[in-house]
Amino acid sequence: MLRFKLDYRFKCNYCGREHYTYIKRVIVEPDAIEMIGECLKELNIGYKGLIVQDINTKRIAGDRLKQILKEENFKVYSVIIERPDEKNINKVESEIIRCGVDFVLGVGGTSVLDVAKAAAWKASKFNKKIPYLSFSTTAANDGLSSAAASIYEEKSGVENKVSKATAPPLAVIVDLRIILKTLENPATAWMIPAGCGDIIGKLTALKDWEMGKREKEEYYCEYIAGLTKASIDDVLKNSERIAAGELEGLREQVYSLISSGVAMILAGSSRPCSGAEHLFSHYLDLYAIKKGLPLGRHGEQVAVGERLMALHYIKHNLEGWWKEAKYQPEAILQFFKQVKCPYTISQIKISKENAVEALVNAPLIRPERYTILHKKPLNKKEASSLVNEIEAG
Secondary structure (H helix, E strand, O other): OOOOOOEEEEOOOOOOOOEEEOOEEEEEEEOHHHHOOOOOHHHOOOOOOEEOOHHHHHHHHHHHHHHHHHOOEEEEEEEEOOOOEHHHHHHHHHHHHHHHHEEEEEEEEHHHOOOOOHHHHHHHOOOOOOEEEEEEEOOOOOOOOOOOEEEEOOOOEEEEEEEEEEOOOEEEEEEHHHHHHHHOOOOOHHHHHHHHHHHHOOOHHHOOOOOHHHHHHHOHOOOOOOOOHHOOOOOOOOOOHHHHHHHHHHHHHOOOOOOOOHHHHHHHOOHHHHHHHHHHHHHHHHHHHHHOOOOHHHHHHHHHHHHHHHHHHHHHHHOOOOOHHHHHHHHHHHHHHHHOOHHHHOOOOHHHHHHHHHHHHEEEEEOOOOOHHHHHOOOHHHHHHHHHHHHOO
16 A cells, blocks of 8 residues: 655654655556546646657557657657666756756656656756656666666766766656566566565665664654555565566555655655665675676665675674564565565675675765664675575575
């Protein structure tokens, strides 16, 4: 179920801050694609839009969306992007300005959505505010509803992936029949399991956040933490239906991803949803970029990172880990097996040496974000032992 109120501004009883959920419409239905015209008319944001897509999502959904909107008397332009980098953001921004559009509709997975939201945000700084809407064709991570965009940026001839602040989507639309097709296609069947990995990784993120509050006096909000935890629980409760590809199970997974994105919107950062498990994944990404290798799949890397961090917590900070049986390492492993999410470094094609290096050096990526890897840094011997333990499982 959706665990937050749409377009809701409120004074939080837990942290005292004012929160705003921002998103005005969420449509997660079979054939949601057919509801795009109704959604835009209800939002009342104008009749001229730009569809941002890649060559694959154009075929999967972009062409149909354009046809529907034209039939509903919208003036629709489109642009195809190749990768999430400054060049493609500038390309989309130029189209936004040239066409004088009222809104941007991102159609695709996280990379496409990141370019769409970043370009809309950038164009809004110099012209009128350009709302961004998310039409996600995958359920692989929580980027479909978040305000952050992960973008390749080059400095001094070196390319890295950085997180850029943007505005959240005004609406999130997910067609469950399109999501189901990703599970049925061998080339994309990894996406839904990876989305499960991204959600379960928040078990570590929440404990790291609690520790940051307790030991470093960080800002912390029980309401936001509760929203994130509920997202985890909803996926765990629906594991059988997700694994079977049932529409209701997939709906709950998508709702969980959306709610996670909203938790980050409310916190004003990724803190509720990104801890040591994500630092592990980020280090693997940086290593791949440096070596000119293909990036791994985010949710899969987070899943493996989650297993490593759960064991690390229990070995070195037992009082800090969850007490519930469903959050223990063995239960996490069984969940990943059930939904067919990779759970060892060999399954995600990472060498032991690379994994050990990531565990030892991950805290250096964000020294200000206090995690279990900052509280109890690992040496190579300890990191190797953790890797051996999850490989055996």
